[in-house]
Amino acid sequence: MDECLPAIVLVEPQLGDNVGSAARAMLNCGLTDLRLVKPRDGWPNPRAQAMASGAREVIDNARVFETLAEAIADLQWICATTGRRRDMVKDEVTPVEAAHQIRRRSAAGERSGILFGRERIGLTNEETVLADAILTVPLNPAFCSLNLGQAVLLVSYEWFRVADETPPRQHIDDGYPRATRQELLGFLDHLEEALDAGGYFKVEEMKPSSLQSIRNVFTRAELTDREVRTFHGIVTNLVGMRRDQL
Amino acid sequence: MDECLPAIVLVEPQLGDNVGSAARAMLNCGLTDLRLVKPRDGWPNPRAQAMASGAREVIDNARVFETLAEAIADLQWICATTGRRRDMVKDEVTPVEAAHQIRRRSAAGERSGILFGRERIGLTNEETVLADAILTVPLNPAFCSLNLGQAVLLVSYEWFRVADETPPRQHIDDGYPRATRQELLGFLDHLEEALDAGGYFKVEEMKPSSLQSIRNVFTRAELTDREVRTFHGIVTNLVGMRRDQL
Numbered sequence: 222m223d224e225c226l227p228a229i230v231l232v233e234p235q236l237g238d239n240v241g242s243a244a245r246a247m248l249n250c251g252l253t254d255l256r257l258v259k260p261r262d263g264w265p266n267p268r269a270q271a272m273a274s275g276a277r278e279v280i281d282n283a284r285v286f287e288t289l290a291e292a293i294a295d296l297q298w299i300c301a302t303t304g305r306r307r308d309m310v311k312d313e314v315t316p317v318e319a320a321h322q323i324r325r326r327s328a329a330g331e332r333s334g335i336l337f338g339r340e341r342i343g344l345t346n347e348e349t350v351l352a353d354a355i356l357t358v359p360l361n362p363a364f365c366s367l368n369l370g371q372a373v374l375l376v377s378y379e380w381f382r383v384a385d386e387t388p389p390r391q392h393i394d395d396g397y398p399r400a401t402r403q404e405l406l407g408f409l410d411h412l413e414e415a416l417d418a419g420g421y422f423k424v425e426e427m428k429p430s431s432l433q434s435i436r437n438v439f440t441r442a443e444l445t446d447r448e449v450r451t452f453h454g455i456v457t458n459l460v461g462m463r464r465d466q467l
Numbered sequence: 468m469d470e471c472l473p474a475i476v477l478v479e480p481q482l483g484d485n486v487g488s489a490a491r492a493m494l495n496c497g498l499t500d501l502r503l504v505k506p507r508d509g510w511p512n513p514r515a516q517a518m519a520s521g522a523r524e525v526i527d528n529a530r531v532f533e534t535l536a537e538a539i540a541d542l543q544w545i546c547a548t549t550g551r552r553r554d555m556v557k558d559e560v561t562p563v564e565a566a567h568q569i570r571r572r573s574a575a576g577e578r579s580g581i582l583f584g585r586e587r588i589g590l591t592n593e594e595t596v597l598a599d600a601i602l603t604v605p606l607n608p609a610f611c612s613l614n615l616g617q618a619v620l621l622v623s624y625e626w627f628r629v630a631d632e633t634p635p636r637q638h639i640d641d642g643y644p645r646a647t648r649q650e651l652l653g654f655l656d657h658l659e660e661a662l663d664a665g666g667y668f669k670v671e672e673m674k675p676s677s678l679q680s681i682r683n684v685f686t687r688a689e690l691t692d693r694e695v696r697t698f699h700g701i702v703t704n705l706v707g708m709r710r711d712q713l
Contacts (some may be wrong), residue, residue, distance in 0.1 A: 246617070251607040275610055308641045310691055317628075318635035359633040360624075361497040364521055371620055378606075379623055382563075385712070388606040390563035395554045445556055 225327040228254040228334040230292050232348060235261045235340045241272025242370030244279040250377035255283040256292045289348055297331040300336060301344055302354035302363055302372060312354040316379035319356045324384060335376055340369055397445040404449045409436050411453055415460050474580040475619060476538050478594060481507045481586045484558040487518025488616030490525035496623035501529040502538045535594055543577040547590055547598035548618055558600040562625035565602045570630060581622055586615055605699040643691040650695045655682050657699055663705050
């Protein structure tokens with residue numbers, strides 16, 4: 222399966238720090254196939270190793286190539302990241318679309334790669350022509366420059382995200398079960414009695430709507446059984462204070 | 468409108484570099500409301516300014532607070548980023564769900580904020596309790612640590628992306644219109660004649676399927692009119708070479 226993970230290809234990266242942070246970003250998203258075309262400061266690079274920290278395995282397994290053609294020789298679909306339009310006829314895709322394409326192709330046994338250019342000047346036109354599509358990250362048009370590590374992070378993250386099945390919203394708890402409706406209503410009755418005893422409901426005909434508001438707040442809060450017991454204690458305590466004051 | 472952009476709240480950030488890269492990430496995604504709770508190295512911070520480079524306006528307009536409670540005083544919905552589950556009863560949302568919530572609330576005039584903790588230890592439980600929801604970025608469970616700037620980037624990017632209308636796939640061109648079908652067929656006829664003249668179709672009954680493959684390749688390539696002219700020239704040139712060789 223691993224062989225169908227997309228390759229991240231950095232073309233003539235200048236700073237080891239950026240290669241290291243690209244490696245971290247890749248591993249954050251489960252990617253491991255890092256390829257470098259003529260890194261400016263040679264290879265291995267201690268700055269890249271230091272910056273990669275927990276992602277050393279990605280750095281240590283990175284492959285270095287003399288030319289882009291060699292780096293992409295085994296790939297079947299390639300997209301080239303660029304922030305600028307170029308005067309060439311080519312499909313331009315978003316990171317989400319690229320992620321879907323790569324996953325679809327990967328499922329069919331095809332190998333994909335994503336090209337990232339030099340920090341300052343990106344990819345040349347000659348390099349971009351080698352790609353099937355141009356990948357542009359939609360960003361604030363007034364400020365769209367990303368550093369290399371961040372660009373690798375966003376593109377890798379989309380690849381991860383489109384297959385991620387985390388529910389958008391989960392209720393997490395502290396180990397106590399959510400209160401049963403009987404427990405909740407028991408507390409609401411306790412509160413109502415205490416308020417009745419204290420003369421809280423001054424206008425009898427307002428009592429139903431008043432009670433409804435109060436019940437709604439506690440129902441919405443999705444209390445655990447422990448929290449219900451806590452609130453019984455709070456009411457008892459407040460009633461006690463009231464008695465003490467009499 | 469601006470007042471409904473979500474605030475990014477960094478709680479006791481330690482490194483100016485990280486505050487600077489958070490500011491860049493925010494502006495990349497169109498966010499500008501940066502709030503800092505007790506930045507360790509004081510404020511203003513030259514490292515933050517240097518790292519922010521093009522996003523200096525975000526740094527220069529950042530507001531500094533003594534306590535988290537003051538920093539979030541005007542907000543109506545708050546989520547707290549954390550990589551770890553905590554023993555507390557709370558909703559946990561993905562960045563996509565948080566982005567939708569914030570946009571929905573913003574459209575209704577509510578102000579939201581996203582909390583990010585200290586580089587080393589994140590947010591305390593006391594701080595996390597102040598949030599309506601916990602935001603966790605789904606990542607490779609075996610390597611999910613993000614630095615502060617990267618976390619701000621991913622969360623801000625999702626906020627930007629969920630409202631971004633860039634088509635997933637666009638065909639970009641070099642200014643020349645796509646060839647009409649007549650132009651394309653004209654070229655395919657030219658090619659067929661040249662191949663006929665050269666005796667390319669050795670077995671007459673194979674010719675239709677052979678031609679079909681060739682026609683498919685050129686049709687799939689979505690040629691511009693200029694590219695069709697280029698290919699006419701290529702065929703003419705190759706035929707010329709053949710003649711020269713006779």
